[in-house]
Amino acid sequence: MPIVVDHRERRWQVAEVAADLIAKLGIEGVTVREVSAAAGYSTTVVSHYFEDKSELMRMAYRVAVVRARRRVDEAAAKTGPRRLQACIEAMLPMDAERLRDWRVWFALWGMAVAEPALEREQRQRLKATVELVTGLLTDGAGGARAQRAAAARAEEILIAVNGIATQAVFDPAAWPPARQSAAIRAVLARLGEVSGAAERRTRRRRAG
Amino acid sequence: MPIVVDHRERRWQVAEVAADLIAKLGIEGVTVREVSAAAGYSTTVVSHYFEDKSELMRMAYRVAVVRARRRVDEAAAKTGPRRLQACIEAMLPMDAERLRDWRVWFALWGMAVAEPALEREQRQRLKATVELVTGLLTDGAGGARAQRAAAARAEEILIAVNGIATQAVFDPAAWPPARQSAAIRAVLARLGEVSGAAERRTRRRRAG
Numbered sequence: 001m002p003i004v005v006d007h008r009e010r011r012w013q014v015a016e017v018a019a020d021l022i023a024k025l026g027i028e029g030v031t032v033r034e035v036s037a038a039a040g041y042s043t044t045v046v047s048h049y050f051e052d053k054s055e056l057m058r059m060a061y062r063v064a065v066v067r068a069r070r071r072v073d074e075a076a077a078k079t080g081p082r083r084l085q086a087c088i089e090a091m092l093p094m095d096a097e098r099l100r101d102w103r104v105w106f107a108l109w110g111m112a113v114a115e116p117a118l119e120r121e122q123r124q125r126l127k128a129t130v131e132l133v134t135g136l137l138t139d140g141a142g143g144a145r146a147q148r149a150a151a152a153r154a155e156e157i158l159i160a161v162n163g164i165a166t167q168a169v170f171d172p173a174a175w176p177p178a179r180q181s182a183a184i185r186a187v188l189a190r191l192g193e194v195s196g197a198a199e200r201r202t203r204r205r206r207a208g
Numbered sequence: 209m210p211i212v213v214d215h216r217e218r219r220w221q222v223a224e225v226a227a228d229l230i231a232k233l234g235i236e237g238v239t240v241r242e243v244s245a246a247a248g249y250s251t252t253v254v255s256h257y258f259e260d261k262s263e264l265m266r267m268a269y270r271v272a273v274v275r276a277r278r279r280v281d282e283a284a285a286k287t288g289p290r291r292l293q294a295c296i297e298a299m300l301p302m303d304a305e306r307l308r309d310w311r312v313w314f315a316l317w318g319m320a321v322a323e324p325a326l327e328r329e330q331r332q333r334l335k336a337t338v339e340l341v342t343g344l345l346t347d348g349a350g351g352a353r354a355q356r357a358a359a360a361r362a363e364e365i366l367i368a369v370n371g372i373a374t375q376a377v378f379d380p381a382a383w384p385p386a387r388q389s390a391a392i393r394a395v396l397a398r399l400g401e402v403s404g405a406a407e408r409r410t411r412r413r414r415a416g
Contacts, residue, residue, distance in 0.1 A: 022321075023321070024322065025322045026318060026319055026320075026321045026322030026323070027236065027318060028235065028236060028319060028322070029322050103321045106317045106318055106320070106321050107318040107321045107322075108318065109314045109317065109318060109378070110234060110235060110314055110315040110316065110317055110318015110319060111234055111236060111318060112234075112314070112378060113230075113231070113234045113311045113314050113315045113377075114232065114233045114234030114236070114237050114315075115234070119378055122378045123378050123379045123382075126375055126378065126379060158371070158375070159367075159368060159371030159372055159374075159375070159391070160367060160368075160371055161371070162370065162371040162374040162375070163366070163367030163368055163369070163370040163371030163372075163374070164367055164371075166367075166370040166371070166374065167334055167366070167367070167370070169321075170317070170320060170327055170330045170331050170334065171331045171334060174331075183367070190398070
């Protein structure tokens with residue numbers, strides 16, 4: 001266990017433990033007691049950090065958001081023709097880590113249905129993701145009109161990301177990484193964001 | 209309360225009550241006791257019909273699936289140039305009833321993360337929906353190759369439906385019915401499933 005220096009850091013660390021448990025057990029299976037035990041704290045300590053389970057769950061949701069954001073930022077820091085594709089793939093459940101974070105979101109979306117605070121969190125995340133992807137598409141360049149057009153393309157990309165994940169999370173066997181990658185590449189090619197040539201070659205291979 | 213004639217019908221009726229409660233309260237807020245009370249039965253009777261809460265939740269999931277299927281079938285029974293669009297719109301959260309069923313799915317997807325039986329149910333539903341949409345696209349005509357191509361288009365449509373719903377359920381104000389309808393029309397036009405002319409007119413209006 002790392003040395004914990006302050007309140008916020010310890011809260012975050014407990015929320016990370018909660019996120020991992022949620023991914024494994026769902027929200028119904030996770031209790032403050034279990035999270036405390038897994039984090040190596042007493043229930044009293046954890047209860048001091050979070051008002052209730054609901055607040056702990058919201059923080060766990062943010063943990064998954066921040067982890068995903070970090071993966072996108074890492075991909076964005078690289079250059080090359082596959083940069084955009086890599087950034088979008090960083091959002092898809094293409095490996096165990098990303099699948100874990102998607103499972104956290106799915107578990108908490110189920111809770112968001114009845115929790116306005118979590119629903120707001122989810123709305124906020126959707127908005128932030130559109131902004132993030134718009135930024136990737138424009139690199140901040142262009143006037144208001146170009147930004148609006150990029151935002152519309154970003155929305156389309158996000159619809160595809162969420163739509164693919166909705167299937168891949170529950171049927172990973174039918175949606176191996178290569179299939180997710182090809183699906184998102186097709187979307188980017190259609191939007192003119194990556195060269196259509198590579199996309200057409202891929203399609204021919206799959207059709208052949 | 210309608211007269212209940214048999215075991216299966218009564219189970220279904222209880223599951224319908226459960227689905228409506230889940231849409232309102234999420235799975236965490238719903239107990240067998242509450243479902244029993246809302247259905248007008250004793251907990252003992254309901255416990256006799258369902259092995260545990262998990263089985264009741266699975267049946268509630270199916271209730272939402274069957275309701276959605278019925279809406280698609282109703283749209284499919286009509287004819288005219290908007291038939292396909294109407295069938296796909298029948299799957300989107302464009303009114304209170306459809307939103308309610310999406311909320312049931314989201315709530316139960318959260319549970320599916322940790323419940324293999326519910327995860328199987330969800331996989332099965334995804335497969336059945338692809339088959340349903342493939343059938344709408346081909347009307348059963350064409351050889352194996354045409355069927356495969358139609359299935360690929362059906363997958364794309366389903367990705368869009370799930371992707372749009374993922375946003376519209378949590379942010380209905382940003383995704384009014386007209387926006388959902390336009391988004392799905394754009395997908396169908398791109399796939400060559402509806403006339404592109406109407407789609408381009410719509411786009412020009414929105415861009416103007």
